[in-house]
Amino acid sequence: MKHKRIYQIAAIGLVLSCKVAANQTSSVESPKPNVVFIFADDMGYGEVQALNPQWGKIPTPNLDRLVKEGMTFTDAHTTSSVCTPSRYGLLSGRYSWRTTLQTFVLGDGDAPLIAEDRMTLGHLFREQGYHTAILGKWHLGFTNVVPDELKGVPKPKKTAERYVGPVPVGSKVPDGPITRGFDEYFGWHHARSMSSLISGDTYIEEVDIVDVLPRQNKEVSRYIDQKSADAKAGNPFFLYVPISSPHAPIVPAAKWKGKGGLGDDYSDFIAQTDSFIGDVSAALERNGLTENTILIFSADNGSSANRASSEKLGHRSHAQFRGAKGALEEGGHRVPFIVRWPAQVKEGSISNQLICLSDMMETFAEMFAVELPDTAAEDSISFLPVFYGKPVESPRVDVVHHSKDGFFGIRQGDWKLLLQKPKGGDQDVSMQLYNLKDDIAEKYNLITQHPEKAESMLALLKTYVADGRSTPGEAQENDAEIDLWKKKKVKSSQSKEKRNNKNKEK
Numbered sequence: 001m002k003h004k005r006i007y008q009i010a011a012i013g014l015v016l017s018c019k020v021a022a023n024q025t026s027s028v029e030s031p032k033p034n035v036v037f038i039f040a041d042d043m044g045y046g047e048v049q050a051l052n053p054q055w056g057k058i059p060t061p062n063l064d065r066l067v068k069e070g071m072t073f074t075d076a077h078t079t080s081s082v083c084t085p086s087r088y089g090l091l092s093g094r095y096s097w098r099t100t101l102q103t104f105v106l107g108d109g110d111a112p113l114i115a116e117d118r119m120t121l122g123h124l125f126r127e128q129g130y131h132t133a134i135l136g137k138w139h140l141g142f143t144n145v146v147p148d149e150l151k152g153v154p155k156p157k158k159t160a161e162r163y164v165g166p167v168p169v170g171s172k173v174p175d176g177p178i179t180r181g182f183d184e185y186f187g188w189h190h191a192r193s194m195s196s197l198i199s200g201d202t203y204i205e206e207v208d209i210v211d212v213l214p215r216q217n218k219e220v221s222r223y224i225d226q227k228s229a230d231a232k233a234g235n236p237f238f239l240y241v242p243i244s245s246p247h248a249p250i251v252p253a254a255k256w257k258g259k260g261g262l263g264d265d266y267s268d269f270i271a272q273t274d275s276f277i278g279d280v281s282a283a284l285e286r287n288g289l290t291e292n293t294i295l296i297f298s299a300d301n302g303s304s305a306n307r308a309s310s311e312k313l314g315h316r317s318h319a320q321f322r323g324a325k326g327a328l329e330e331g332g333h334r335v336p337f338i339v340r341w342p343a344q345v346k347e348g349s350i351s352n353q354l355i356c357l358s359d360m361m362e363t364f365a366e367m368f369a370v371e372l373p374d375t376a377a378e379d380s381i382s383f384l385p386v387f388y389g390k391p392v393e394s395p396r397v398d399v400v401h402h403s404k405d406g407f408f409g410i411r412q413g414d415w416k417l418l419l420q421k422p423k424g425g426d427q428d429v430s431m432q433l434y435n436l437k438d439d440i441a442e443k444y445n446l447i448t449q450h451p452e453k454a455e456s457m458l459a460l461l462k463t464y465v466a467d468g469r470s471t472p473g474e475a476q477e478n479d480a481e482i483d484l485w486k487k488k489k490v491k492s493s494q495s496k497e498k499r500n501n502k503n504k505e506k
Helices: 061-069 083-092 121-126 209-232 265-286 305-311 357-367 384-388 451-467 493-505
Strands: 034-040 071-073 131-137 184-188 196-199 202-206 237-242 293-299 338-340 349-351 398-402 408-412 415-418 432-435
Touching: 034 209, 034 265, 061 265, 061 293, 061 338, 071 384, 083 121, 083 357, 121 131, 121 237, 121 357, 131 209, 184 209, 209 237, 209 265, 265 293, 265 305, 357 384, 398 451, 408 451, 415 451, 432 451
Parallel strands: 034 237, 034 293, 071 349, 131 184, 131 237
Antiparallel strands: 071 338, 184 196, 196 202, 293 338, 398 408, 408 415, 415 432
16 A cells, blocks of 8 residues: 655755665765756657667767766656657656546647646655756646737737747736746747747747747756755755757757758757757756756657658667657657766666656655655656665556557556557457567567457556556546547547647648
8 A cells, every 4th residue: 555645844845955765775864966857859769879879870979978977767658659648747647648638739728737736746846945947848738818908919920930829928827837836937838839938927028939949958057057056055956848859840050050960950950959968967067066966868759750851861760669759659658768866876877677757756755755645646656766776676567658649558567558450450459469578669469369468458457547546555536537449539629739730731
């Protein structure tokens, strides 16, 4: 039975040290580390050249350095193969398919997907005395409120260099990130409105899309510079940096033209993305914060179709994995996950431990010796001991996958079951079963050879759905009815958004 978790605000709130659980390392107290989490947008496992030496044709020297200086997790997964739901899972520790969002992503003006009373990583860190900030893409829904004096004010004209946002500058965001556990917010909602920049709860300016990533870069450096003194004085920060690249639009800045080595904009954009990571690392270094800062790099899902130009030249964005963004196959949700923490994590180390990005909540809660309530982090499992080179007593052994169109899959050990008909195969077969140990590329469907394994995994998935959680603890309610087989047609604003996007592409 999972312990009933209680926030230790009074006892832990502003103390300057944290106890690491006794069964992982020593009982010696050490200063709380800063945490910087860089979250790339649509960046497959194979985009990091050091992780894909055979097919990675785009130089990524800064990410390669991170691999050399930190720990690489080779079996890390997002909770979904598309943007909004994977971000929900990261920040809440809960599978996003438990919410009302059953397919695709949120659009402009959609209500917040994270309920107002749900705990997030922002809340967890803030309640341990951290300053919390998000500098970048939110894409978890918020309301746009146009003041009376701005109603009827024309928007800037849309051009090839600019995406015009949904509302005029000066409009308000009453239910954005600063109401979901973050003290500071600078950024935008999603890719199609990323030229509309927001500070706190107010739209402040419109910029050309090519300038978004450089502007974000400057804001991150500015934040680290400003918080350096506080951090050294024992007041650490949690900085969540969901970057705009390499998601479309593919807009490398002029100085990055030709730097990707393949002669196309996509490779140049990857090179610019890599440089962003280098600049964050440099900001930590010049402020003397490298040693006790946990710097994490990962991505929200696999690469999208925009990678095609580079792949025609021999590059493979997903290395040896099948599938891409939106899919249940490994390429849709297996992502790079690199952790550098010189004070604790052994440099150049590798972990093959299965993890899900929803695990961040329990991992950091354990680091703080904080017990979370049963109503939080229902699908989160700590892997903290791995940071210290120790085995995890109760490691994650399974994970639920979810696709863009809402199809389910479940991984258990080496086995992976997909509740989706195989493409181009026997259409009388409703599921797919693979053994990743023998078939990492998911070429050989073993569903007819091992029906009993498929049935046991399906039963486990049904249990996780019915219990409202996949971890020990008090059963919880899902926010919506879960249709495992997608037999019902989904009617939602997300479906409308999807149609609108297709029309724009035409």
